[in-house]
Amino acid sequence: MAFKIGLLGLGTVGTATAEILLNPQKRHPLLQEIEIQRVGVRSPDKSRDVQLPPDIITTDLEAIVSDSSIDIVVELLGGLEPARSLILKAISHHKHVVTANKAVISRYGSEIFSAASQAGVYVLIEAAVGGGIPVIQPLKHSLSANRINRILGIVNGTTNYILTEMAAEGSDFADVLAEAQQLGYAEADPTADVDGFDAADKIVILAETAFGEQVELEDVHREGIGKVSALDIGYAERLGFAIKLLAIAQDSPATPDSLEVRVHPTLVPKDHPLASINGVNNAILVEGEPIGQVMFFGPGAGGGATASAVVSDIMNIAGILQTCGRTETPHPLLSTAPQQQCSVTPMEKLVTRFYARILCVDYPGVIGSLGTCFGRHDVSLESIVQIDFQNGLAEIVVVTHDVREGNFRSALDEIRNLDAINNVSIPSVLRVL
């Protein structure tokens, strides 16, 4: 019995997916039961890196998702539309769906999984997060016995490459970005990566998978890496930290029954497993009870790696179909049950450590004035160090213990207006893991 695939999109990932399916030798024997039935593309005459019979290629994507001979629709178009509509239409025609589309799943996951649940089909999304790294399936299967407390991810290769190079070369953001664009590690318009939009999509998907609750993308606090300076990376290094763009989802100690979901540059202690994840690699660290900490590391992008994840999802569906055909009961670890919307903790209630860099006119007692002001706002300091002079101003670096973010922000507001301190500016405020 062969399982028939309708492939939507023949870009980098689509081509790599087709290549695996067309070359099953020395791979799992189940692959020999999987067949590409039709391929939907925008430009049928474009030259391709993969040999497909011309008669299976079409520009009529709608015809693929309603084709009664197709078992599994593989959506690799990217972007919101027509991807979302095609996925929903495939589901309504009782097709299983595999997609790498983080943008669609982070925004319309709930709608799509509800429809899939009603239609009795699977929608698998391993390739939407972390490229080839197995993380969605391990969360759903291997870690399913755990109560997950926290997920910390380096889920964007472009920003991790930029931060790694800034640390290695002591270079500034703009220079490294330009270099990354030349090397093809960053897009001409780098906004989606650099400003954390891509990471926000991914942490929504990870949070929903790990915690089983629906997270609204607009509830995710998002800061990019554009304001991280070579200076801060250097000071962080001296204090024993690397700076990483982390995507975080965790139980909120401050507000029970809520989650913290956020993306921001973070000072990570050097002995933490995420601190040594360098270059374009991704890593996702999961904390749960009773497992403790596990981490998944690998290539977060690239056609071949992402295709590995896509094809493994196809094989998971083919495996269950081969074993039991279409059943009334969906596989409880493969399907995604409809989820309740979760409440996301507002940032001012967050409890975390902070790093801040403060510039002001130097005078004897300035550190005392700052320390006293933090104390008034219940901000307990781990260290406060006058680290340098910049253009005649004292440069002071503060690292706090765990504090309520609202308190820390109001302390900073007061510092900006203290009579005792002149010419105050606070060029950097970063959270510390």
Next chain:
Amino acid sequence: MAFKIGLLGLGTVGTATAEILLNPQKRHPLLQEIEIQRVGVRSPDKSRDVQLPPDIITTDLEAIVSDSSIDIVVELLGGLEPARSLILKAISHHKHVVTANKAVISRYGSEIFSAASQAGVYVLIEAAVGGGIPVIQPLKHSLSANRINRILGIVNGTTNYILTEMAAEGSDFADVLAEAQQLGYAEADPTADVDGFDAADKIVILAETAFGEQVELEDVHREGIGKVSALDIGYAERLGFAIKLLAIAQDSPATPDSLEVRVHPTLVPKDHPLASINGVNNAILVEGEPIGQVMFFGPGAGGGATASAVVSDIMNIAGILQTCGRTETPHPLLSTAPQQQCSVTPMEKLVTRFYARILCVDYPGVIGSLGTCFGRHDVSLESIVQIDFQNGLAEIVVVTHDVREGNFRSALDEIRNLDAINNVSIPSVLRVL
């Protein structure tokens, strides 16, 4: 419909497994369908950390594996017998089996999987390697589209702790071992860990899972860490390497259709992901096409972590039973097909880099004599450095390019007998990744 578990063994992992099954709240809902039916123990009157109804506890292990009400037998006894016989008997009674028993699976995996295949049941073994780290299931499911080329594992926490401490403190093996024994990280008889027996069991299981071929435990080349000195760790550090006990299984470039399967201390370049895996942690790095490199990191031992893996295997079986009941066709990604025996490359044919530390009487031209001798045996050197003096002898450290192990060994034999060099000894020979 509830799935009934027969639990064999109530030690650390058994207790932690029972605890998860008895406390399903806030875990995956499937856990509520799983019930502990009977528990087999050696000493029924021993006080336990887990509350179980006394009437389900028995010393009659045979009765559990033949109990017609039981769906899944969970073997957590450890050791070879009666574990192996009980697993086989459970299979003959058409029970699915979950086991954490690396010793049994590495020796009798082939017999057990053949019996399981004939009986139409699953035998799942996630907990046998890497404690709680998902690696068996990701290899079988998430990475199933790949052609796996190589597996590199730090799979023994005790030896990784010892090597990490030796590097951090500059201490010698015997001192750190004694400390590890005091802290409970090493057994009173540390042989299984320190001499690489535990790692050998695990690499057999990983190799069989990844390459789909049967590997004989006695074919695994095995060296422990007892001969690694603080001196070598220090020199390796200066050359840019950490020393790790690696378990390696890989396609053999030297002998096609063979695998290299080996356990030995290895110099790992500092920028390699395995170099920064410290303490009792484990990590398994998988290389495949098209995925590239992925790594799985986490706690390699401990009751709770290992129980997480045991229960996930139980849930995988319960999930497929809930979806399709007992079927004629086993799930192709969950079952293990009978395997052909693989040929393991003899060590003298291995092609690898080497590190050697040589002591001899110093004279002008000694490095030339050594270099010339290596050259005669086709051993190409990356560096040869007179690094120190020890008791009046020159201490010379050699790092080679990739060389055939047989050639390197015969060069060393010749060096030991060179007329030009006096008082030669070669206290350390280590492979380099």
